[in-house]
Amino acid sequence: MPARDAYDAVIIGGGHNALVAAAYLARAGRTVVVLERLDGAGGAAVSTRPFAGVDARLSRYSYLVSLLPRTIVTDLGLDFRLRKRTVSSYTPVQRAGRPTGLLVGSGPGTEEGTRASFAALTGGEREYEAWQDFYGRTRRVAERVFPTLTEPLPTREELRRRVDDEETWRMIFEEPLGAAVEEHFQDDLVRGVVLTDALIGTFAGAHDPSLRQNRCFLYHVIGGGTGDWDVPVGGMGAFTDALAAAARAAGAEIATGHEVVSVETDGREAEVAYRTRDAEGTVAARHVLSGASPQELATLLGEDPPAPAEGAQLKVNMLLERLPRLRDTSVDPRDAFAGTFHIAEGYEALARAHDEAEGGAPPGAPPSEIYCHSLTDPTILGPDLARRGWHTLTLFGLHTPARLFRHDNTAVREQLLRATLAQLDAHLAEPIESCLAKDAEGRPCIEAKSPLDLERDLRLPGGNIFHGDLAFPWAGQGTGRWGVATAHPNILLCGAGAVRGGGVSGIGGHNAAMAVLGH
Structure with a gap:
């Protein structure tokens, strides 16, 4: 039970x-x-x-870190580490009747291997050079955006001046991303690999005029100023355990x-009612910060909630006794699965899957991507499992909007799981089920978890992992100086529903704390 009747937050x-x-508020002397x-x-x-009786700690829902600012780790003194992946991605494909693929390295020393992989796939240098130019542009945007x-929101024009590159600004912030992808790249597979960053958890086509795919792409390529996606050592729970420890050490109470x-609020003071298994109670506060979705917050306030933006992902966790062998024998499975392993994610395949789902049918060839946490960080496995060569696999399916599951969640989830694994098996020399x-x-x-499972388990409206459509990171959207304001002066968003929220970043929490502290 809360220790007092009234809190600052x-x-x-x-x-x-x-x-x-x-943690930020408690470190500033506020009661929380x-x-x-x-x-x-x-x-x-x-x-x-x-998995019952198995000593493997999996990052169950979110699994990689890109958007977490180093300043949050430093400010809060978190005992937490990230580890770089040496492989960015591997994308298998059949070309000229034989298995091949595109292996993209990550970090210094991998450039020549990546160049060679592009040349082997496409027969020349053009696509590699286009890749370098395209991601050179996104890297410069990342460094500037x-x-x-973690600053007060700039205006649109201020951000545009900061980017200081009109052609890149147009391709990311003004025109559907499909135009830039098709302008830069010719190969269908390469186009698809680029587009996937615009579709994670977002149901949209390459040419969607709403630009929701552009907003998703932006947040997937700017993390840390580099766009790198890193592995949390010890699993995602190690991060939140460190945060909880920091908050408690600063004096915050955490009542699970x-x-x-x-x-209820009058704009100056608020009263929050809660219940436990065996009691009910209320606490008063000067400020209320909501990590819940905007829809959930509206319901708590007795207001009409905004319409949810549906989620569109199938999340699958697996534990393997061994990594499967690949049909493409030129690539070591330890490299292929260490990065992001793209499945059925060619450009045209992504468009077909989107159109099928838009029409109300589960995609016949569901696109997805996989990575193996334990290749980069074996600490999530018990010592015996690690010694025996066991590994985790995390799969994230695309273009599976919540609407597909409304009629029969269990049946559609199983249908899509079977179809997704079949797409994976098409590139393996042995079925994945034989390795489980x-x-x-x-x-x-x-x-496997569908959007409706996430809606039930985590109170995510429509299973949307971002609490709704992502927003471009500029002011003028009615959310105040820090992007966290609501219609009530003393009630703020601190979760994924804030402007610049979404993903494992802590940015929404940081910015809400800054707003309370008057920064």
Whole structure:
């Protein structure tokens, strides 16, 4: 139970953004309580042992880190590390009747290998040079835009001047991304690899006039000022455990098993009602910060919630006794799965899958991508499993909007899981199911989560991992100086629904805390 009746800040939800906000506010001398519905803090950024009797801690929902500013780790003194991947991606394909693929390295010393892989796939230098030019542009945008994410929101024109590159500004911020992809690249597979960063958790086509694909792409290529996606050592739960420890050390209270049921405010003071398994209570606060979605917050306030923007991902966790062999024998599976392994993600294949789902049918060849955490960080496995060569695989399916599951969630989820694994098997020399480990009860170590499962488990409206459509990171959207304001002066968004929220970043929590502290 909360230790007092009134606080400077009550934070709804105990996800990673809420913990960031709690730590900053408590370090500034504010009294803070976090009210979390579940039995543990962390929200979607948690590690669990999903398979009975098996000593493997998987990052269950979110799994890689790119957008976390180093300043948050430093400011809060977090005992937390990230590890670089040596491979960015591998994309298998059949060309001229034989298995081949595109292997893209990550970091210094991998350039020549990447160049050779492009040449082997496309027969020349053009696509590699276009790749270097395109991602040179996004790198410059990252260097200029990422630092603004923990500053007060710039205006659109201020951000445009900061980017200082009209052609790149146009291709990312003004025209559907498909135009730039088709202008820069000729090869269907290369085009598809580029487009996937615009579709993670976002249901859109390459030429969607809403530009939601552009906004998704932006946040996927600017993280850390480099666009790199790194592996959290110890799993995602190591990050949220470190945040919870930092918040508690600063004096914040974290009350798990406390479900907020209503919020009342007059703009200056607020009252938050909650319930536990065996009691009900209320706490007063000067400020309320919501890590819950804007839809959930509106419901708590007794207001009409905004329409949800549906999620569009199939999340699959697997534990393997061994990595599968590939049909493309030129690539070591340890390289192929260390980065992002793209499946059925050619440009035209992505368009077909989108059109099928838009028409209400599950894609016949579902696109997805996989990576193996344990290749970069084996600490998530018990010593015996690591010694025996076991590995985790995390799969993220695209173009599977929540609408497809509304009629029969279980049946459609199983149908899409089978179809997705079949697409993977098409590039393997042995079926993935033959590599799956078994749990203590003899069941295969695989679990799948649809958008509706995320809606149920994590209160994500429509299963949307971003709490709604992402927004470009500039002012003028009614969300105040820090992008966290609501219609009520003392109630702020601190989660993924804030402007510049989404992904494992802590940015929403940081910015909400800065707003409370008057920065």
